[in-house]
Amino acid sequence: MTRPVATAVGFVAVLLWGVLALLTVGSAPTPPFLLNTLCFAIGGTLGxxxxxxxxxLGQLRTVPLHVYVLGTLGLFGYHALYFSALRLAPAAEASLIAYMWPLLIVLFSSLLPGERLRAGHVMGAVVGFAGASLIVTGGSAGFRADAIAGYALALACALTWSSYSVMSRRFGTVPTASVAVFCLASAALSLPLHLLFETTAWPVGATGWTSAVLLxxxxxGLAFYVWDIGVKRGDIQLLGTASYAAPLLSTxxxxxxxxxxxxxxxAVAAALITAGALLAARASLQGG
Incomplete structure (x- = not known):
C-alpha cells in the first residue's frame, strides 16, 4: 500500500467520526460507559x-503484550478521560482542549524516525485548531477556575489519543487486526465503570438500537482499523491536520x-479548516 493510499484510508476514520455526534444523539438515553461497552464489543467482534x-487469527498471538496494553489505554483511556472531563468542566471548553490531539499529533510526529516536521504542517494544524475552536465554542468561551480538574482531564485526553496515534507508527509491523483486541479490552473495562457510576438505560426502539449498532x-469500530492503517503507513502530519474536519463534518x-x-x-470554521488542510498538504507535497 502506497503512502497516499494509506493516508486516504486513514481519512475514512475522520469521515466516520463525522457521524459520531448524530448517532450518539440517536442512541439516547444510553449512558456513556454502557454505550462504550456495546460499541466496543461490536467493533471488536467485527474485527x-x-x-x-x-x-x-494466528498473528494475534505474535503481538507483544505491551502493544495490547498501549492500544487498550489509547482507545479506552481517551473515552474515559473525555467523559470524565465533561462531568467536571463545561462541555465546550473541555471539548476544545480535548480537540488539541490533531495538533499534538503533528508536533509529536517530529519524534518519529524518518519524519520531518515542516513549517507548513505546524501552520496548517494551528489554523485547523482555530477553525475547530469556533465550532466547539460557537465563537465564545470562558474558562472557569473551578473547573481546572476537568480541563486537566481534557488535556490528558488529548495527550492520550495523540500519543497512541504516534506510538502506533513506531509499531508499524504490528497487524491492524490487533485493534480488535484493543476494542474488546476497552469494552471489558467500560462495563465495570458503567455498573459503578451509571444507571442502566438501554437504547430505545429501532432508532436507538440502530444508532448504537451503527456506532x-x-x-x-471500523474507524479505529482504518486510522491504524493511516497513522502507520500514511502521511501522519497531513492526517493529523485533516482530522480537524471531523468536528466540521459532525456539525x-x-x-x-x-x-x-x-x-x-x-462558515468561518469551514474556511479555516480547509485552509489548514491545504497548508499541510502543500508542505507534504513540496517538501517544505
Whole structure:
C-alpha cells in the first residue's frame, strides 16, 4: 500500500467520526460507559470476524503484550478521560482542549524516525485548531477556575489519543487486526465503570438500537482499523491536520439532520479548516 493510499484510508476514520455526534444523539438515553461497552464489543467482534475470515487469527498471538496494553489505554483511556472531563468542566471548553490531539499529533510526529516536521504542517494544524475552536465554542468561551480538574482531564485526553496515534507508527509491523483486541479490552473495562457510576438505560426502539449498532460498526469500530492503517503507513502530519474536519463534518451532519442550526462561526470554521488542510498538504507535497 502506497503512502497516499494509506493516508486516504486513514481519512475514512475522520469521515466516520463525522457521524459520531448524530448517532450518539440517536442512541439516547444510553449512558456513556454502557454505550462504550456495546460499541466496543461490536467493533471488536467485527474485527475478529474479519481476521478469522482472512485467516489471520494466528498473528494475534505474535503481538507483544505491551502493544495490547498501549492500544487498550489509547482507545479506552481517551473515552474515559473525555467523559470524565465533561462531568467536571463545561462541555465546550473541555471539548476544545480535548480537540488539541490533531495538533499534538503533528508536533509529536517530529519524534518519529524518518519524519520531518515542516513549517507548513505546524501552520496548517494551528489554523485547523482555530477553525475547530469556533465550532466547539460557537465563537465564545470562558474558562472557569473551578473547573481546572476537568480541563486537566481534557488535556490528558488529548495527550492520550495523540500519543497512541504516534506510538502506533513506531509499531508499524504490528497487524491492524490487533485493534480488535484493543476494542474488546476497552469494552471489558467500560462495563465495570458503567455498573459503578451509571444507571442502566438501554437504547430505545429501532432508532436507538440502530444508532448504537451503527456506532459500533463505524465511528467506534471500523474507524479505529482504518486510522491504524493511516497513522502507520500514511502521511501522519497531513492526517493529523485533516482530522480537524471531523468536528466540521459532525456539525454539518447535525444541521442536515435538523438537530442543529447553521451559524456564522461554522462558515468561518469551514474556511479555516480547509485552509489548514491545504497548508499541510502543500508542505507534504513540496517538501517544505
Amino acid at each position: 475478529l470476524v474479519w481476521t478469522a475470515v482472512s485467516g489471520g 459500533g460498526l463505524g465511528p467506534v 454539518l451532519v447535525l444541521i442536515v439532520a435538523g438537530v442543529a442550526a447553521p451559524t456564522w462561526p461554522l
